[in-house]
Amino acid sequence: MKTGKKVLLGCASMVAIVVVLIAALAFLIYAKKNKYDKIVFPYLNDAIAVLAKWEPESFSPYWAPEVLEQIPDERLERLFLLYRKLGTLESFEDPEFLKVGFDSKIPYPAYVQYQVTGHFETGPAVLSFTLVRDDSEHLHVWYLQINSDEFLPKIEAN
Numbered sequence: 001m002k003t004g005k006k007v008l009l010g011c012a013s014m015v016a017i018v019v020v021l022i023a024a025l026a027f028l029i030y031a032k033k034n035k036y037d038k039i040v041f042p043y044l045n046d047a048i049a050v051l052a053k054w055e056p057e058s059f060s061p062y063w064a065p066e067v068l069e070q071i072p073d074e075r076l077e078r079l080f081l082l083y084r085k086l087g088t089l090e091s092f093e094d095p096e097f098l099k100v101g102f103d104s105k106i107p108y109p110a111y112v113q114y115q116v117t118g119h120f121e122t123g124p125a126v127l128s129f130t131l132v133r134d135d136s137e138h139l140h141v142w143y144l145q146i147n148s149d150e151f152l153p154k155i156e157a158n
Contacts, residue, residue, distance in 0.1 A: 036097060036112050040131065043139045044095045044116060048127065051144075052089035052118070056080045064132055064140035066107060085150050087121025095129075108132035111142055122150045 047062045056076040060068060098113040116127045125148035132142045 036100070037095075039139065040097075040112065040114055041095055043131070044114060044129065047129075047141065048089070048092055048116060048118065051083075051127075052086075052120075054080050054084040054086075062141045064108075064134075064142050067140075067142060082151065083146060085122065086118075086125055086146070086148055090119045090121065092116050092118040092127075098128075106132060106142060108134070108142075120148070120150075123148065125150070 047059075050062065051059050053059075056073070056079075059080075093116060095114040095116045098115055100110055100112050102110050111130050111132050114129050114131065116129070118125050118127055125146055128143075128145040128147070129141055130143035131139050133139055
């Protein structure tokens with residue numbers, strides 16, 4: 001076989017290997033996402049319904065215990081006062097899987113991130129959740145962020 005054909009065959013083999021690896025990685029991500037969706041969707045459906053009451057005490061069972069230890073009650077109350085500006089929850093879309101990760105600062109083996117668009121009395125808001133699972137397989141909220149135009153200062157027209 002000539003050298004040019006060997007090089008071409010080698011390049012084709014490398015491309016084929018890369019394509020197979022990308023396909024395998026995509027399959028693994030899809031499988032992991034489906035695994036998490038099955039347990040996260042019901043959890044977030046319940047958590048969002050409770051969260052949208054905007055009462056820190058009602059939502060406290062959803063937080064990871066370590067988070068509650070770190071956040072003073074006064075700060076949680078101020079945060080929920082801000083969230084109350086969104087008003088009543090009208091509906092929300094299905095949670096969207098973002099990623100699975102590991103962080104040495106989180107005392108759990110892994111975390112999973114989901115994002116949910118909620119439709120509130122004042123308009124849409126994006127709720128971002130980082131969830132962890134304890135030894136008994138229960139989910140907990142490690143991090144919550146809510147973004148909405150309602151939290152921006154109002155600009156008055158001249």
